[in-house]
Amino acid sequence: MTGPQPDWFENPATRFRTAAFWFWHRIPTDDEIAAQLRDMRDKGIGCVMIQARPALDLSAYLSPAYLAAFRRACATAKDLGIAVTIYDEYGWMSGHGGGRTVDGADHLRERHMFWATAPVGSALAISAIGSPFLDFLGDVGRTWIYEGASAVWGDWRAIAAVAHPPVIRDEADLCFLGHAFEVRPDGNDGCRIEWPAHADLPADWQVTVFVSARCLTSRLVNYLLPETAERFAEVVYAPLLEAAAGAADGFFFDHPYAGFHTWKEHEGAIGNSLLCDGRPATADEIAALLSLVHDVGARTGTLRAGFLRAYAERLHEAFFGTLARWTRERGVGFTGHELLTHVGGWAVHGGPRGIDPRVMPGVDHFGVDAFRTETAVDAADFAPQIAAKFGDSVARANGRRRCTIEQYATGREAGRPTLAGQWDLTPQRFRVQAIRHLLLGARRILLHAVNVTDGFDRDERLLANPRWDFPPAYNFLPWWDDCGPIFDELSRLSAFLEDGEPVRSVALLYPLETIRAEGPAHACGRHFGLWAEALSQAGIGYDIIDERQLPSALSPDAGYEVLVLPAVSVLAEGPGAGHIRDFARRGRQVVCSGGLPKGLEDVASIGPPLAAMPASRAEPYHLAGCEAASIRARVAALPRSDLDMRFGDEGPTWSSIARVGPDWRLAALNDADHPRRLELTGLPPRPQIVILHSSTIGADRVEIAGRGDGTASLLVPAFGVACLVVSAGKTAGEREAGSRPSRVPSSSGDVIDLADGWTLELPGLAPVPIAVDRGWEAQGFPFVSGTGRYRRSIVVPGGPEGTRWFLELAGVEVSGEIWVDGVCLGRLLQGPARLLLPGRSGDTLSLEIRVRNTAANRYHEAMSFSAEDLPPSGLTSPPRLRATREP
Incomplete structure (x- = not known):
């Protein structure tokens, strides 16, 4: 049965509501601050995080004008009931503060350890140091990261040299040569290494040398030094917290960068350089150090893991521990996420390439989470992935539950540059992805992002043009008006999933x-x-x-x-x-x-x-x-929950099952474009099943299609969500309220295509006749993004008594509203939809279908990375009238 909507479900608490990064590519005006925050409030945004992006002039970050605007924004958000969390960086890679952390403190700039191996008596060098990970940022990124837009390495120091045979049997084969050798700079990206001759070494042996250098021009920092975090808090956290004036609930960090450099002589088990404090190594440390480069015998794995464990623990404590204590002392929270190499997929290392996660805060996720007051993770693009499950799991391991999940888009899914993003994102695709996240462990979705500006036309400079900074900017999408109902649905589902103990075997x-x-x-x-x-x-x-x-x-x-x-x-x-x-x-x-x-x-x-x-x-x-x-x-052969559910076909069952006191809460998503049957088994005797409907989009609802002994079957519509409360039924003889089976109308077979007679009015254009079997982009309007208004009149057909006529739409790209005689009947997203027509037989109705497309048609015009085929816009198949009979 469908029960009354409890208030906690109908009006969820703020913590379940969608959050948003608010990208400042320039300092907004007072009017923009007020208007955009009101708009976010009206759409149901519950939390905002102001983020300065690289298109903002670096000198403006944390300037008096910036902090004044930040102060006004925080005060306005507080007045509107929007929570504020302080995003802690200029751009991302938390810790540098747009270069303010290292300004006047050169010793805090990133220092890395490099190594090289050569036969005894041969020359050794480190050369061609580069950062492939940062290359995708282009010239804008290099200007942002490096003073003078290029890396200059210096302050070279000797760490250790060790001699060894070409094949090392065990640690007894190692000959520690100390650190009394010369390291001389060789250009801006390398060094030459000279050491005293060792005549007593076998001629076929090799020497491995470890050295370190500081990047003299880098704005990025050395996370191994607690002083780095102390200064970051002083020059970034303190002024932002003061400007927030009590409106902020905490800080959000964003994947601290800890070394992705390679060099010509690089070899060994570790894929990148490591951060280093410049201290020489001792003889007791040399076996573990060499295990990073060579096999040193039976204990290689243990030595390597032990070195990297100690390295990570030191890095985490120095940076996260220092900031966690700073925020705790001031009574605010501390959250954010490390760089996740599983982002965008399921495999642990299926995300960003060219990164060895062991050298950064991106491998010990359980360890990092111990410093947070709230767990956060990020998710890339819109395929199913593990991010939310990982976030929930690390939160539970540290005494909390669920997480915030930052959802961003790259161009990779469509074969575009990463920063070009997805202006062609559809609301249904976003919605389905967000629901999967919630079912797998997210508490709220963090949009990446809402923008102050949508940038400049016919300018494809990645990152420099706000338009090409990981779009979409949701507030500049034509379907932004549909986001309010979507965000409401997500917050209701999140509230539904919050309580109880999940069943996890x-x-x-x-x-x-x-x-x-x-x-x-x-x-x-x-x-x-x-x-x-x-x-x-x-x-x-x-x-x-x-x-x-x-x-x-x-x-x-x-x-x-x-x-x-x-x-x-x-x-x-x-x-x-x-x-x-x-x-x-x-x-x-x-x-x-x-x-x-x-x-x-x-x-x-x-x-x-x-x-x-x-x-x-x-x-x-x-x-x-x-x-x-x-x-x-x-x-498939594993034991399942006593009370279980799964879809009866071969498709996925994205779901959650939890015990809440004596009851069960079950939620499942049908992410297919057609209805599917959800089979429940192991139900208690005479079960009471209450269906809560989280969505106000569309007309189709989850219906109980059948019952058996301990079983039930539900029909879940295309892209639908089932939220079920199951409890033990009434005792024998008691009537179960609302337990009558659903009366499902049957199709009479009468179908009328509405293929002709339509006009289309696009923004700024007069109405024109239009075909409804293909989008408007194929009919002379390829670069129009916005709301198109399809209109025609219809006469309600006749039929036997009990006949009702439904308007069916199978091709709506990508969202829309149905209006009849000036009254909105409902809202729909991409996918099949059906709405009951008002009126009686013979009535003439004025039908208007307002359809919104994506922003790609407009923003991708004349871009070199645009697809040859524009995404469809508007109606792509004729609407139909279908008759049904009441049973």
Whole structure:
């Protein structure tokens, strides 16, 4: 039954409402501040984060004029009931403050460690240092990051030299040569290394030398030094917090950059340079240091992982720890996200290329989250991905739940430059992606972004033109007017998902130590993604757990039935392996793919004999060399929740199941363009099923299509969301209110195409006759973005008693409203839609369909990276009238 909408669902709290980055490519006027914040309030934005972008002149950032505008914006937002979180940077890569952190403090500029290996007696050098990761920013980026728009390296220091045979058997083969050698600059991007001759070294040996240098022109910083964060707080956090004047609830950091440099002589297990404090290494440290470059024997993986663990812990404490204490002392929160190499997909390292996450705050996500008061992650583009699940899992590991998810768009999905983004984003695509995020663990969506300005026509300078700075800017999309209902739906769904304990029977281990030891190319990252994707699509509840959680996560009280080890080859030293064995001894499943970790080779023989297991558990523990198909098959055999739901076809079941006291809350998304049946099993006796409708868009609703003993079937419309409260039914003899089955009208087969007689009025143009079997871009209006008004008159047809006529639309690109005789019947998004016509047989009705397209038609005109085929705009198939009969 459809129950009354509770107030917490109808009017969700602010924390569930969509947030927005507010991009300032220039300092806005007072009128712009007031108008844009009112507009955001009216659309349902609950939180705003002002972000200075690289198109803003660097000298304007934190200037008196900037801070004055920031102060007015915070005060206005507070008056309008919009929360303010302070975004802490100029651009991103938190810590540099647009160069203010290192201004007058050159020792805080980024310093990196480099290395090279050569035969004994050969010359050694470091040359051609570059940052491929930053190349995509172009000239604007180089001007932003480097004083003088180029990197100049200097202040070279010796760290250590070690001699060793070409093939190292163990650590006893290493000969520490100390750090008494000369490092001489060689141009702006390298050095020459000279050391005293060592006549007693075997002629076939090699020497590996480690050196460090500071980038003399970089505005980026050295995160290993607590003083960096202290100064960043002094020159950036303090003035912004003062200007916010009590309106701000906290600070938001954005993926601190910690070294993505390569060089000509680069080799070894680590893909980039590492940050360095310039201190010489000792003999006790040399084996771990050399393990970054060469195999040093049986302990290589342990040494490497240990070095990188200590490096990460030091970096996190120096930067995040310092800022967390600063914000805590001032009574405000601390949130933000590190650079996530899984962004945009499921595999741990399937996102940005050319980055070794072990050298930056982008590998130990559980460790970073310990410093935050609220978890945040980012999501790239609009394919299903793991970001929200990761965010929720790390939050729960640190005593919280759910996360904020920053959703941004790149041009990569459409074959465009990254910064060119997606002005062709549709509202349905955005909505479906946001709902998936919520179901997988997000509490609110953070838009990237709302802009002060939409930039300049016929100017494709990436980043310099605000138009090409990771668009879309949502407030300049034609369908911005549709965002209010979309944001309302998202906040209702988030409120629905907030309470209770999610049912999650599977623990998926995040293979941190394997990543540290083996590197991002190891199979563990891909296997992890295959398991996460298969579990998510199957609708099986799971958490990602950290190795440090194994003692608590695998305890009898934790509730997990299955532990998945995705190509794990190394476990951290400690009790983890023992807890895994105990878990198996209690009859729980330990499933490994792609190899067994050292020390757990016998795990398959620890649990009960495979033949004695229930059928659903009879598959082998170890899936060696598995691929997506075998992982999906294994997931299909896993135990499911007692009360379960899944779509009855082969498509994904994006869903959430939670216990809230004696009741259950179930939510599921149908992300297909056609209705699907959602099958519920394991229902309590005489269940009461209450359907809450989160959306005001469209007319179709979730309906109960059938019931059985402990089962029920629901019909979920295309792109629809089911929010269900299930509770034990009434005792025998009691009437269950509202439990009558739905009366579904039946189609009579009478269909009338409305293919002719339409006119179209576009912004600034007079109405013209138009065809409705293809978009307006194909009929002489290729570069028009906005709202098109299709009009014609219709006469309501006759029919037998009980006949009702519906207006059906199968091709609306990309959103619209249906108006009849000046009254709005409803709003719809891309996909099939059906609305009941008013009036009686013979009535003449004035029909108007207002359709909004994307912004690409206008903004992509004459751009070199535009697609040859413009996205469709308006009506692309004739509307129809369809008769139905009341049963």
